[in-house]
Amino acid sequence: MEIKQYLTTVNFTPSTNKQNKYIVIHYTANDGDTAQGNANYFHSINRNASANYFVDENEIIQVVPDNYIAWHCGAKTYVHPYCRNTNSIGIELCSRKDSNGNYYFKDETVKNSIELVCDLMKKYDIPIDNVIRHFDVTGKRCPEPLIETTAWEGYKTRLKNEFLGSNLDDNKEGDNLYQNINEVPEWAKNTIKKLTDKGCFGNVNKLNLTDEMLRVFVIMDRYIG
Numbered sequence: 001m002e003i004k005q006y007l008t009t010v011n012f013t014p015s016t017n018k019q020n021k022y023i024v025i026h027y028t029a030n031d032g033d034t035a036q037g038n039a040n041y042f043h044s045i046n047r048n049a050s051a052n053y054f055v056d057e058n059e060i061i062q063v064v065p066d067n068y069i070a071w072h073c074g075a076k077t078y079v080h081p082y083c084r085n086t087n088s089i090g091i092e093l094c095s096r097k098d099s100n101g102n103y104y105f106k107d108e109t110v111k112n113s114i115e116l117v118c119d120l121m122k123k124y125d126i127p128i129d130n131v132i133r134h135f136d137v138t139g140k141r142c143p144e145p146l147i148e149t150t151a152w153e154g155y156k157t158r159l160k161n162e163f164l165g166s167n168l169d170d171n172k173e174g175d176n177l178y179q180n181i182n183e184v185p186e187w188a189k190n191t192i193k194k195l196t197d198k199g200c201f202g203n204v205n206k207l208n209l210t211d212e213m214l215r216v217f218v219i220m221d222r223y224i225g
């Protein structure tokens with residue numbers, strides 16, 4: 001899904017060395033608000049709060065760039081030992097209230113957020129265990145619809161499936177075939193260089209190596225030598 005940008009001019013701290021190690025999920029605690037409505041709200045007036053992204057059932061809007069610090073999980077005391085605004089990306093999901101006054105997310109909103117989280121996990125090499133809730137950082141009941149353990153586990157399962165599925169798609173699309181040493185990714189270069197130097201391949205410009213083959217060669221090189 002396309003990510004729109006409507007960057008705030010005030011609600012963030014610039015940074016030149018931010019490392020994104022966590023993704024923190026929030027809810028807006030509103031009833032039927034939109035990503036654009038939130039982007040407008042945070043756009044040019046200091047709200048002493050923000051997030052990197054707002055997600056609703058129709059779109060994803062980025063308000064603070066990933067490399068800048070959004071103000072989404074700051075607190076006086078923390079329950080999480082490491083996750084802070086300075087090393088995380090904050091994502092707000094627009095919420096709704098049912099007739100009993102309970103907050104919930106529309107399924108499309110959840111789906112859009114999972115797509116976004118998945119992209120960010122890949123982009124910054126963030127493991128699924130580091131996708132956490134505001135609740136896990138400070139103890140605040142946010143995101144309310146995902147506080148219950150089974151609800152959160154359900155979210156993580158969907159995320160895991162999406163992540164695995166999209167990796168398969170990536171391989172299909174790219175069907176990465178490496179033909180010479182220059183095309184081989186860094187992590188496998190030494191190993192393949194050794195093999196080509198030893199004359200293991202008939203034609204060093206037509207290696208026809210897949211990622212799986214690289215993985216096997218590297219593992220053998222590492223453990224068998």
Ligand SMILES: [Zn+2]
Binds near residue numbers: 025026072134142143
């Ligand atoms: Zn929150």
